[in-house]
Amino acid sequence: EVHLVESGGGLVQPGGSLTLSCAASGFTFHEYAMTWVRQAPGKGLEWVSGIDDNDGRTYYADSVKGRFTISRDNSKNTLYLVINSLRAEDTAIYYCAKPRLRLVPAAIAYGMDVWGQGTTVTVSS
Amino acid sequence: QSVLTQSPSASGTPGQRVTISCSGSSSNIGSNTVNWYQHFPGTAPKLLIYSNGHRPSGVPDRFSGSKSGSSASLAISGLQSDDEADYYCAAWDDSLNGYVFGAGTMVTVL
Numbered sequence: 001e002v003h004l005v006e007s008g009g010g011l012v013q014p015g016g017s018l019t020l021s022c023a024a025s026g027f028t029f030h031e032y033a034m035t036w037v038r039q040a041p042g043k044g045l046e047w048v049s050g051i052d053d054n055d056g057r058t059y060y061a062d063s064v065k066g067r068f069t070i071s072r073d074n075s076k077n078t079l080y081l082v083i084n085s086l087r088a089e090d091t092a093i094y095y096c097a098k099p100r101l102r103l104v105p106a107a108i109a110y111g112m113d114v115w116g117q118g119t120t121v122t123v124s125s
Numbered sequence: 126q127s128v129l130t131q132s133p134s135a136s137g138t139p140g141q142r143v144t145i146s147c148s149g150s151s152s153n154i155g156s157n158t159v160n161w162y163q164h165f166p167g168t169a170p171k172l173l174i175y176s177n178g179h180r181p182s183g184v185p186d187r188f189s190g191s192k193s194g195s196s197a198s199l200a201i202s203g204l205q206s207d208d209e210a211d212y213y214c215a216a217w218d219d220s221l222n223g224y225v226f227g228a229g230t231m232v233t234v235l
Contacts, residue, residue: 035224037170037226039166044127044211044213044226044227044228044229045162045164045170045213045215045226045229046226047215047223047224047225047226050223050224059222059223059224060223061221061223062221062223095169095170097170100172100175100181106217108217108224109157109158109216109217109224110158110160110175110176111158111160111172111175111176111215112160112170112172113172113175113181115169115170115171116169117168117169118169
């Protein structure tokens, strides 16, 4: 069975940093692009970042560009999101998600069919 | 403010048909496929419709999607109480070089 399990969330002061992890199992991780999506309290879903399967090309939402870094370790079947210079508006549940299609350019565009349960990041002093 | 525009709410009585619209532009819906997600707050979102009108395995055929030009819609027929959820359209945006979600539509079963 395909599983994604996020971890690394917590309470962080403004300006701080955090590294989120997403452990994947049940599928050939290195063949899939991966992505992070967040939901702030009372707000809708917001795509944050994505990383391709093959060349590791990365994509970021304008709201996080320059502060967030997505990466992956295919030997550990794990996706990461390093969040720097945290702001109150980064407070959210962060989900990792797997695209439906593998080995396809811009696979994220075709929909994400497996999601983790999310990890909560709270930015507050 | 999202680049994909959805009405904030929709409602219907059990058994009715509800339609949710999603309006975009030539850089997103106009040139890429649309996906729809169902989300119960506090849980993992669920892919409901992919590539404009296709249902993943296990999604009832009460849910259907369509796209025309730079707009898309999701229809829920035979509305049931457990359809009460937030529904999001999403698409790749070539100008932003990223994936974008609509602001979401909350469906209420009266």
